[in-house]
Amino acid sequence: xxxxxxxxxxxxxxxxxxxxxxxxxxxxxxxxxxxxxxxxxxxxxxxxxxxxxxxxxxxxxxxxxxxxxxxxxxxxxxxxxxxxxxxxxxxxxxxxxxxxxxxxxxxxxxxxxxxxxxxxxxxxxxxxxxxxxxxxxxxxxxxxxxxxxxxxxxxxxxxxxxxxxxxxxxxxxxxxxxxxxxxxxxxxxxxxxxxxxxxxxxxxxxxxxxxxxxxxxxxxxxxxxxxxxxxxxxxxxxxxxxxxxxxxxxxxxxxxxxxxxxxxxxxxxxxxxxxxxxxxxxxxxxxxxxxxxxxxxxxxxxxxxxxxxxxxxxxxxxxxxxxxxxxxxxxxxxxxxxxxxxxxxxxxxxxxxxxxxxxxxxxxxxxxxxxxxxxxxxxxxxxxxx
Numbered sequence: 456x457x458x459x460x461x462x463x464x465x466x467x468x469x470x471x472x473x474x475x476x477x478x479x480x481x482x483x484x485x486x487x488x489x490x491x492x493x494x495x496x497x498x499x500x501x502x503x504x505x506x507x508x509x510x511x512x513x514x515x516x517x518x519x520x521x522x523x524x525x526x527x528x529x530x531x532x533x534x535x536x537x538x539x540x541x542x543x544x545x546x547x548x549x550x551x552x553x554x555x556x557x558x559x560x561x562x563x564x565x566x567x568x569x570x571x572x573x574x575x576x577x578x579x580x581x582x583x584x585x586x587x588x589x590x591x592x593x594x595x596x597x598x599x600x601x602x603x604x605x606x607x608x609x610x611x612x613x614x615x616x617x618x619x620x621x622x623x624x625x626x627x628x629x630x631x632x633x634x635x636x637x638x639x640x641x642x643x644x645x646x647x648x649x650x651x652x653x654x655x656x657x658x659x660x661x662x663x664x665x666x667x668x669x670x671x672x673x674x675x676x677x678x679x680x681x682x683x684x685x686x687x688x689x690x691x692x693x694x695x696x697x698x699x700x701x702x703x704x705x706x707x708x709x710x711x712x713x714x715x716x717x718x719x720x721x722x723x724x725x726x727x728x729x730x731x732x733x734x735x736x737x738x739x740x741x742x743x744x745x746x747x748x749x750x751x752x753x754x755x756x757x758x759x760x761x762x763x764x765x766x767x768x769x770x771x772x773x774x775x776x777x778x779x780x781x782x783x784x785x786x787x788x789x790x791x792x793x794x795x796x797x798x799x800x801x802x803x804x805x806x807x808x809x810x811x812x813x814x815x816x817x818x819x820x821x822x823x824x825x826x827x828x829x830x831x832x833x834x835x836x837x838x839x840x841x
Contacts, residue, residue, distance in 0.1 A: 457643040458592055459599035459652070460616075461504065463522075464609050466491035466637040467665060468514040469836070472813070473781025474549050474668065474680045477514075478541035478574070481840050484517050486812055491637035491660045496521025498639065498659035502599075504528065508591055509603035510536040512840060518637060519603045530603075535587035537840075538605035539564065542574030545839050546785055548778070550680035550737075564607060567621055581611045581621045588612055592644055606633055609640075616642050616649035636665070666812065668774040677739050681778045683746070686726055686733035695733050695763070696722045698745040702765040703825075706803050712824050725749050725762065731786065736766070736779055743770040746779045748786050758796035758832055759787035780813045784835045796832040798823065807831075 467488035470477030484492060499522040507523055509515045511532040523530050544552055553560045562569060567578035584604070591600055604612065613631035614620055634640060634655035641652035668679035686692050696718040703713045725732050729750040736744040744766035752760035764779050780795075787795050798821060799806050807817075807829065815831040822828070 456597045457645045457650075458596050459503075460588075460592060460642045460644060460649070461502075461599070461601040462609055462612055462634075462640045462642070463495065463519060463601060463603045464634050464636060464638050465510075465514045465518040465603065465605060466495065466660075468636075469781065469784075469814075470514075471636065472666060472777050473784075474778050475781050475785070476541045476544045476547050476549060476552060476571075478538045478545055478571075479512070479840050480541070480545045481513050481837055483513050483814070483836065486814065487663055487665060488514070488636065489517070490663045492518045493521050494659045494663060495519075495637045495639065496525045498522075499601075500525035502526070504601050505595055505598040506531065506591075507601045507603065508533040508536065508587070510534070510538070510605060510608070512537055512605075515603045515605065519601070522601075533587055533591075533602075535583045536602060536604040536608060539577070539580050539607040540575045541571045543572040544574070546788075548680065548682050548782070550678065551682040553678075553680075554682060577611075578621060580608065581614070584608050584611045585615055588615065609634060613640075617651055617654075635660070666774050666777065668778070671738070671743075671770050671773050671775075673769075674738060679738070679773060679775060681736045681738055681743060681775060681782075683734045683736055683782050685731045686735065691735070692722050692726050692733060693719060695735075695745050695747060698765055698767070699747075699763050701767070702763060705765075705768075706800050706806075707825050721762070722747065725751070729790070731789070734782060734786070736775075736782070738770065738775075743767060743775065744779060746782055746786075748783060748790070750790055752796075755794070755796050755832070757792060758794040759783070759790050759792040761795060761797040764797070776809050777813055780810075787835045788838060792835070794832055794834045796830065798828040798830055800825070801827045801829055 467485045469482040472485050504526055507528050508531045509519050511534050564577045568576050570576040610631045618631040635657040637660050638655045638657040640654045642649045670679045699718045732748050732750055734746040735742050747763040749760045749762045761783055810831050814833040817829045818832050819830040
């Protein structure tokens with residue numbers, strides 16, 4: 456009698472939405488990811504599964520929790536099923552990494568000795584996931600077991616099971632494909648070889664939206680991914696204040712109650728307090744938007760306060776704004792804060808939907824100069840698991 460192995464990739468997580476390198480960085484599921492996890496639980500409720508082993512990172516544990524509940528099983532934490540460790544690249548925007556070392560990114564995990572600076576090699580990842588697969592398969596011989604892991608870690612398992620192994624990693628990971636978030640694949644091991652039952656099934660999440668960034672008009676050759684630079688000059692700070700006025704106009708349709716002098720004064724104060732608090736979002740060499748985080752706002756001391764988060768008009772409507780929130784979360788961690796907070800006009804439905812999609816919840820309201828405003832907040836990641 457064969458052994459059935461189910462391989463689950465985690466649901467949509469912050470690294471997917473924010474386009475940042477999350478290996479051992481302990482990112483969480485997005486709102487859509489949690490919905491995908493619930494759908495996966497319903498998909499698995501009638502399956503025969505004897506045991507569940509999961510990477511010990513939050514996004515995998517939260518993905519399989521609904522299924523474990525449906526099946527009445529405890530989840531065994533298995534660190535060897537973690538994602539590819541990214542070393543100094545952890546939580547950096549992919550666009551920034553492409554600028555830092557485009558050749559390394561182009562050859563990502565294409566050879567056994569490939570590694571990010573300060574990280575494990577691809578062969579080390581292949582070896583540790585393979586050891587976990589072998590031990591778990593032997594322990595549950597003749598039964599059915601579920602392994603919950605990550606995109607690249609899953610590919611190393613697939614390379615062993617249906618590909619041609621590590622020696623051919625240069626050829627598209629040994630022929631092993633990426634599978635969608637919250638997908639499930641099934642194999643049978645007959646004691647000698649693995650046989651595919653089904654691969655990358657994700658029909659259970661077909662009705663759950665995913666938010667992929669799209670190239671703005673005129674950017675046909677660039678990935679729709681942002682990198683960020685800090686304001687340096689006086690002109691940078693003044694331009695950020697101008698962006699605040701543009702954002703005000705987009706929301707209220709008039710600048711009648713907006714003071715350019717007060718905006719510049721406020722942003723110079725913030726820039727003096729923290730030279731990295733004003734960030735320009737860049738698409739290639741072009742400025743796509745502005746992010747400003749006030750490190751001195753003490754109304755909620757544990758939170759970093761987002762004073763401005765905006766995209767210039769030509770970059771709106773392409774799904775890029777979530778990447779600014781990812782940068783805001785990274786800056787909050789840098790500032791030693793455990794959360795993010797902001798204010799948003801109650802009439803700004805589009806922005807409220809964006810913030811909800813990125814884990815913010817309304818926690819109050821305040822009177823603004825132009826209208827009533829919701830206050831919204833969310834916690835931020837704990838960082839890299841060691």
